[in-house]
Amino acid sequence: MRTRPLKVALLGCGVVGSEVARIMTTHADDLTQRIGAPVELAGVAVRRPSKIREGIDPALITTDATALLKRGDIDIAIEVIGGIEPARTLITTAFEHGISVVSANKALLAQDGAALHAAAEQHGRDLYYEAAVAGAIPLVRPMRESLAGDKINRVMGIVNGTTNFILDKMDSTGAGYQEALDEATALGYAEADPTADVEGYDAAAKAAILAGIAFHTRVRLDDVYREGMTEVSAADFASAKRMGCTIKLLAILERAADGESVTARVHPAMIPLSHPLASVREAYNAVFVEAEAAGRLMFYGPGAGGAPTASAVLGDLVAVARNKLAEATGPGESAYTQLPVSPMGDVVTRYHISLDVADKPGVLAQVATTFAEHGVSIDTVRQQGKDGEASLVVVTHRAADAALSGTVEALRKLDTVRGVASIMRVEGE
Structure with a gap:
């Protein structure tokens, strides 16, 4: 066993960084045995040096991260x-x-992953990022290594714990969106500004990373279609329950049937209660991977938090340290397929549309004709009327998103349609 320690620079010492430092200290002997050499925390770069950081030698603290990296x-x-x-x-x-x-x-990886991978390869160094997606859940490495000999066709998952907590509370207690968000904020699941989570930006970044790994092609954040979940209502959950479904904010990545393109999207969707993702509660994450040979695989666990994320970081640290000792590098970027990312309009799925309409004869026929004119086939219709107004809920067969968008635009122009209350995709069937 090598006695000279491998020296580690920690850039950032917030919730995750402090947990990384703590585990490196308390598990130092175990890490040494697993790696084959000691690992030593050689410096910690922070913005606020005056802050007290328990368990970290103040002599390691610096505000000059660049100098720390350049010291040799x-x-x-x-x-x-x-x-x-x-x-x-x-x-x-x-x-x-x-x-x-x-x-x-x-x-950063969703935006500039290709450039960072290229820099790592140019200098013969590793870039590992298990903790960037789904916290403690082993997902990136199994997809990048364990399934490297397989063909992944679809990835569908819950990759943001904050939104899952909110939607779970709305489903289980009947709470409205704002009430569930307030509870998530009080418990520390949601930030003071929850925009990145509830508008789907966080999930979209993770979707871009996973799509690149799954399909061996470059997918940037801008390639991912994104819808937030702030418009999901108690009425949507009531409709979902009548269909035997619940609602989740999903990241869905698919290879086209002809294998010539891929799609990447994040949006709320109804999924059947029989689907494994439907039972994912609280702030947990889960990702469902469909591969040609391996079949269906599900990865489940805590997707955020200091300790779970630090666990993933330390797993990468062990792998990279072992590579360093072996004078080797692990797998880099695999983007050989160079598949184009198709627009959202090409996506084919089912839809649940809720309309506010006039309660009078001929309305249903008018609405059905509009769907037919745009090539969208209706599966079921439910209508409830009261005092001259009615609610009309239409569930379609599978159709292209572009066809559904054209249908909705035409419906809004009908005199008998007073408003489109909600549009939600139906997935996982």
Whole structure:
């Protein structure tokens, strides 16, 4: 066993970074045995040096992350700063100075993953990022390595714990969106500004990373279709229950039937209660992977939080450290297929549409004709009328998203349709 320690620079020491430092200290002997050499926390770069950080030697604290990376003795950098800059520049600097990187930065990887992978390859260094998607759940490495010999056709999952907590509370208690969000905020699941979560930006970044791995092609954040879940209502859940469904914010990544393109999307959807994802409660994450040979696989567990995310970071640290000792690198970017990402209009699925209409003869026929004119076949219709107004709920057969959009636009122009209350896709059947 090598006695000289591998030196680690920790970039960022917030909730996740402090947990990483704690585990590195308390599990130092175990990590040494698993890696084959000691790992030593050699420096911690922070913005606020005056903050008390329990268990961390104050002598390790610095505000100059660049100088820490350039000092010449660092083997591995752990980046848990988040955001685009200065994280991007620091990771690039690490590669240039012979340092491998472990990152939890989903936003940066979704935006600039290709450039970072290229820099890692140019300098012969590792870039690992298990913690960037689904917290403690082992997902990136199984898809990148264990399923490397298989063909993944579809990935569908709950990859944001905050939104799952909110939707679960709305489903189980009948709470409205704002009430469920307030509870999530009080419990620390939602940030003071929850926009990144509830509008789907966080899930979309993770979807871009997973799509790139699953389909061996480059998928950027801008390629992912995104809808938030702020418009999901108690009425939507009531309709879902009548259909034997619940509602989840899903990331869905699919390879086209002809294998010539892929789609990547994030949006709320109804899924049958019989689907494994329907039973994912509270702030948990779960990802359903469909592969040609392996079949259907489900990965489940806590998707966020300091300790779970630190667990994934430390798993990457062990892997990268072992590679360092072996003078090798792990798998880099695999983008050989260069498949185009098709627009949302090409996606084919079922839809649940709720309309507010006039309660008078001929309305249903008018609505049905509009669907037919746009090539969207109706599966079921439910109508409830009262005092001259009516609610009309239409569930379609599978249709292209572009055809459904054209249908909705035409429905809004009908004199008998007073409003389109909600549109929701139906998945997982």
